[in-house]
Amino acid sequence: MRILKMQSKFLDVFLESLEKFGALYGPVRRNGILTFDRVEKTSELEISDDHPMIPLKKLFHPKRFTMLHFNEKGFYPDYSMIEKRIIIGVHPCEIHGLLRLDEIFLKEPADPYYAGLRENSLIIGFSCMPTESSICKSAGTDIVEEGFDLFFVNLKEFYLVWVGSSRGHDMIYEREEFFEEDVSHDDIQKYIEWRNKRNKVFKTHIDFKSMPDIMELSHDSEVWDYFADKCLSCGQCSMVCPTCNCYNVTDVFDVTNETTGRRERVWDSCMFVDYSLVSGDHNFRAKRADRLKLWYTHKLKSFGSEYGSPGCIGCGRCVETCPVDINVLTVSQALTNREVPQK
Ligand code: SF4
Ligand code: SF4
Incomplete structure (x- = not known):
């Protein structure tokens, strides 16, 4: 998988350049509550270690929606909620959650509503530090190797950026000048230190195997x-x-x-x-x-x-x-x- 480096100061401008790929969604505060929602401007995004209490599933398996309309002649599926979207600020465990839902909703016969929403969504993941109640290390979902188009690991002054798909490459090409191919030994060291520090923060554990x-x-x-x-x-x-x-x-x-x-x-x-x-x-x-x-x-x-x-x-x-x-x-x-x- 291709790994690039981007200075943190370029993040906002890079995200703003992605609007042509679809409507922007991400964690945002509405009435004081962190939630995944559509945003007009990237400045509204609140990407942090906290997670919205209602998970990302709400954008793929909505709380309530109209599946079809019917009359005396028959029925007509309603796919009007499906639009091109970029979902920004998705934590690793949340990406694993989507991969679990894929197993259910994309198994033949696939659910056309979920499949349409999934196919039309780009996922930009972001790293996070565990909270008091995070159990993701035990579940093996604290890191992610698939299920995203881009994934940003925040190493303070710069990001390491994993490119997970051809659509991820397309987004990079939008502002290619922000991304460096050369990831130095020191950069890798910083990443390893970050991983080690993060691993020590987990406080809770479940033996899922047993x-x-x-x-x-x-x-x-x-x-x-x-x-x-x-x-x-x-x-x-x-x-x-x-x-x-x-x-x-x-x-x-x-x-x-x-x-x-x-x-x-x-x-x-x-x-x-x-x-x-x-x-x-x-x-x-x-x-x-x-x-x-x-x-x-x-x-x-x-x-x-x-x-x-x-x-x-x-x-x-x-x-x-x-x-x-x-x-x-x-x-x-x-x-x-x-x-x-x-x-
Ligand atoms: S386990 Fe807790 S959250 Fe779930 S239904 Fe019972 S009281 Fe409600
Ligand atoms: S910790 Fe596990 S069981 Fe509890 S809400 Fe998260 S995924 Fe569901």
């Missing part, structure tokens, strides 16, 4: 009842998790005409009590303990059996979000130690 066996052995563990007593079934953990991808589909009829309307797709969560409700009023997971077990079994065992990597990319959002401290850390620790957390 989790599938532990999950298998924990089917009847009292740990599930302990967490079920606390869980509020609010579904926040699913909303913030970059790999959660469940949705519901609803037909909305026009008020003036009973044969026309639209089909909407909306995020859903297996933590909600009505998620497994089927006709006849049967509910396969009416108990909170069963829903928690499903969520964590999927993240820590079955996703890995099917796709080769865990369904957790270690972003730490469930750690920061759950109001009653149920998260991938507390659950995996309780299952591993065979004891519930002390109050």
Whole structure:
């Protein structure tokens, strides 16, 4: 992979030169909250170590959108949300989250909405330092080798820039004069020092390799009842998790005409009590303990059996979000130690 060097002072001008590749998106503050959104100017971007609480999945698997319109003659897919975009400031674990979603949505038959959004999006990744709750080192998602067009590692006075695709090269050619081919021994040393310093900052760890066996052995563990007593079934953990991808589909009829309307797709969560409700009023997971077990079994065992990597990319959002401290850390620790957390 080609690695170039760019002085930090050129970053803003370089990013501004990319507008012709599509609408700009990235982390931006809206009403005081960091979120991935469209920006008019690159000066609005807030690229930092913090992550938006709602992950990048919202730009590829939107919270709510119209899939199609229908009338008495048939139906017409609505792809109007698909546009050419550049998404800037994407952290490594978030890129891994997208690669996990690719496994689900691009598997044949591919989801045309996700595929269209993915195909029309350029990804510019940025390095970050771990936060208190980052588990990405354990998940192997603290570095990234694919899934981006450009990736910037911030070494203060300069960036090392990984070029990950031919579209990445096209962006570089826009301001070729900013990029140096010669990456010196000293530059590489600085990169290694940065990696070592970063590795020492991680405070939390999960042994993801042993989790599938532990999950298998924990089917009847009292740990599930302990967490079920606390869980509020609010579904926040699913909303913030970059790999959660469940949705519901609803037909909305026009008020003036009973044969026309639209089909909407909306995020859903297996933590909600009505998620497994089927006709006849049967509910396969009416108990909170069963829903928690499903969520964590999927993240820590079955996703890995099917796709080769865990369904957790270690972003730490469930750690920061759950109001009653149920998260991938507390659950995996309780299952591993065979004891519930002390109050
Ligand atoms: S585990 Fe926490 S965030 Fe998830 S549904 Fe239960 S209370 Fe809400
Ligand atoms: S389970 Fe928690 S830490 Fe893992 S990817 Fe989901 S939100 Fe992030």
